[in-house]
Amino acid sequence: MTKAERNRAALVIAAHDSIRKGSRSFAAASRLFDRTTRERVWLLYAWCRACDDIADDQDHGGASLGDHGRSLRPEARLATIRSLTDLAVAGENTGHAAFDALGQLMRETPISRAMVDDVLAGFALDAADWRPRTEADMLRYCFHVAGAVGVMMAAVMGVAADDDDTLDRACDLGLAFQLANIVRDVSEDDANGRCYLPMEWLAEADIPPGEVTKPHYRHALVPLVARACALAREYEISARFGTSRLMFRQRWAVLAAAGIYGGIAREVERLGAHAWDHRVSTSRWQKLRLIGTAFAEARRAPRAAGKPTPSRRELAAMAR
Missing domain, CATH: 1.10.600.10 (Farnesyl Diphosphate Synthase)
Structure with a gap:
């Protein structure tokens, strides 16, 4: 397995954990896809979920992310979402698995800016x-x-x-x-x-x-x-x-x-x-x-x- 394949596999595992924790309904429906589509659905969910959590200072729609999150104004949270997304769209490593998942998707699918x-x-x-x-x-x-x-x-x-x-x-x-x-x-x-x-x-x-x-x-x-x-x-x-x-x-x-x-x-x-x-x-x-x-x-x-x-x-x- 190449480094790129290992990195993708790690992103898929993290994304699967995210959808299982964040949405039982979407997790259930995603099992019906073929493997490639299912993994890509998980990767997309992970990015959407991470954006939601940063915006609302939550962890998968639940408990707060902590004191640091509460100290940020909504505009600052939005700026964080945008900057991490910009890096992902540019194909850069963001240091955040959910945003790297978006970058991976944009290399594999016709998702546009x-x-x-x-x-x-x-x-x-x-x-x-x-x-x-x-x-x-x-x-x-x-x-x-x-x-x-x-x-x-x-x-x-x-x-x-x-x-x-x-x-x-x-x-x-x-x-x-x-x-x-x-x-x-x-x-x-x-x-x-x-x-x-x-x-x-x-x-x-x-x-x-x-x-x-x-x-x-x-x-x-x-x-x-x-x-x-x-x-x-x-x-x-x-x-x-x-x-x-x-x-x-x-x-x-x-x-x-x-x-x-x-x-x-x-x-x-x-x-x-x-x-x-x-x-x-x-x-x-x-x-x-x-x-x-x-x-x-x-x-x-x-x-x-x-x-x-x-x-x-x-x-x-x-x-x-």
Whole structure:
């Protein structure tokens, strides 16, 4: 084994540890990929997870990284993310396995600098304590923090940089995932002084800023969450159609992930005002059932589906 092969193997091991610790849902879906794609998915996850953790001063979404992390302002954390990413994109050793994983991916796949910059723009929004005013603003945020990651995931699976239709569908799945995160995490985000539901929606429902999860506003919140879930379904349906361009195992894995995350949004919607009594999640047995359902779906021709608006290119244009 050459030095380059040993270095890659070490990065894959570290990335696998990261996804196992950070996301049981993505870890379960990733097992369905062929080995090469699976390893690349782990490498991409590791970079995304490290950026999240630096931005939020956390370790895999959990405990704080320590006193040093808390001493840094959001702008300084963003600068750290950008500088390490710049080194990785340039092919330099960063001294950080998760960022070196990005550099490795860019040598192996058609991931472009523009794709990376679209993701970094999401961290810039959070560093600026940005809040969505309109539905389009909320979708723009979803694009940067998840839709753009879906585009990178498609590149990891070998989708060409000029295959705009497939990249659009991959972005749509990321948008659906992030909308599911938003509705699931309303209470948790509120506790951290954040809200990703549009301010216009809250005003229409007569919910004052900072009062989102107060008991007497919960019933007013339910229709807003249902509205976000309806958007998630539109983007998920579009993404499912897009999987027809992927190889079978890739299609199976993506459909499994769509089922698992789509199930979270559907459960939040079903629970109504009780959705935030505890954090909604998917059990091991539910994941296995959804993986089986995805296998059957992957063997069938998908139903044709139109593209929701705004699209990937419209959302990217908003940001620029």
